[in-house]
Amino acid sequence: NLGSEISGMLSNFLVKKLPRVSLIIPALNEEKRIAKVIIQAQKVPEIKEIVVVDDGSRDKTAKIAEELGTEVIKHHKNLGKGEALKTGISHSKGDILLFLDADLMNIEPKKIRALILPILKDKADFTKAIFTRARGRVTEFAVKPMMQVLYPENHKFKQPISGQFAGRKNFLEKIQIEPRWGIDISIFLDAIKQGQRVLEVNIGELI
Secondary structure, three states, rough: OHHHHHHHHHHHHHHHHHHHHOEEEEEEEOOHHHHHHHHHHHOOOOOOEEEEEEEEOOOHHHHHHHHOEEEEEEEEEOHHHHHHHHHHHHHHHOEEEEOOOOOOOOOOOHHHHHHHHHHHOOOOOEEEEEEEEEOOOOHHHHHHHHHHHHHHHOOOOOOOOOOOOOHHHHHHHHOOOOOOHHHHHHHHHHHHHOOOOOEEEEEEOOO
């Protein structure tokens, strides 16, 4: 009947409009750890694509990632994390892009999902992980005071530096990403300056 037909059309429309999530993993000589990250990410139903950017590795990083069924983009030499992120952004098909480091030893699906759900639910445009660490936080102690001076209105953020973050592709593909150093903090600051709804997500301990 007409009601069923309209309901079916509406369901198909909603399914087609659901944002697609792509995971980008920049990696350099991570043959001992990258499998853990990929396998845990593959358990997250919202992630429809995993792109590993092998930034000039000299070990089996790319081979392991390929054997696990991910798309692997290879740099012939080490170009730096910034270039790896740009490569991942340009090759990904998702509306929402999630970035994870390749050496996370205790990552798990619930921690990964926590970063993308606020964007999927349209409660944020950009999310960044905050977490406790098993090692020192010297960098954070240097960066946070700097942010309080340069961006006093945004001193509320607890952990400015984090390689685990997610954002909308239409924002990420337009910003200027530095080729080597300071990538994470520069993307975070661009999100603030361009009026993205930024949300810090506590994912617990990260090793």
